Amino acid sequence: MAVQKRFIAGAICPRCAEMDRIRSWEQNGVRYRDCVSCDFFEQAPIEDEAAAELETRVNREREEQQRDTIQTVKILDPRSR
Template identity: 85%
Template sequence: MAVLKRFIAGAVCPRCAEMDRIRAWEQHGVRYRDCVNCDFFEQSAIEEEAAAELTTRVNQEREEQQRNTIQTVRILDPRDR
């Protein structure tokens, strides 16, 4: 089975400092990166732990609490001044 190696757009090689020369791929539970311009090579084990969700303005607790709060709406008659 052929391994699909992909270039990482915008990545800069830590050894030769050339941009768009880093390839990445995974094989047998290991991540690999190498540079096609120099002899840079790196490998790291793939961790199976689920990554924690990043906090954003969409998923903050504060907004969820506000959505669950009931507020009374008072309709004003423009003739009552």
Template identity: 75%
Template sequence: MATQKRFIAGAICPRCAEMDRIRSWEQNGMRYRECVSCDFFEQLPIEEETPPELETRISRPHEDQASQPDDLQTVRILDPGQQH
């Protein structure tokens, strides 16, 4: 039976920076990842803890997030029919 290779949605290749080009599969106790756009190839033993996470559009830090304050403010929704 052939091993099925699956694309990792949103993954960015660490070599060519193309998005949605990384595919992954497991075979003989190893986990493999490769880019279909360049020569990036990585193999990791499955026994290893979690493999390093590939950067995705979700995990990539935004410049906006760094400038946002850590304190949160409550938003109060007012009922226009209710008089105070």
């Protein structure tokens, strides 16, 4: 069975700096990338993306919202002392 290679829109090759020349594919638990304009080639194991969620502005705000709870404030009258 042939592996389908897909181009990554807007990606810039780290070696030749050409845009829209990087393609990506997965095979046997390994993610591959290469450039059709130069000899750039990279491979990396596929990790569980759910377990390795990167901290972003979006998920950081979610944690901050969970910490912020509504608390009542009692205003003290300084004359009542």
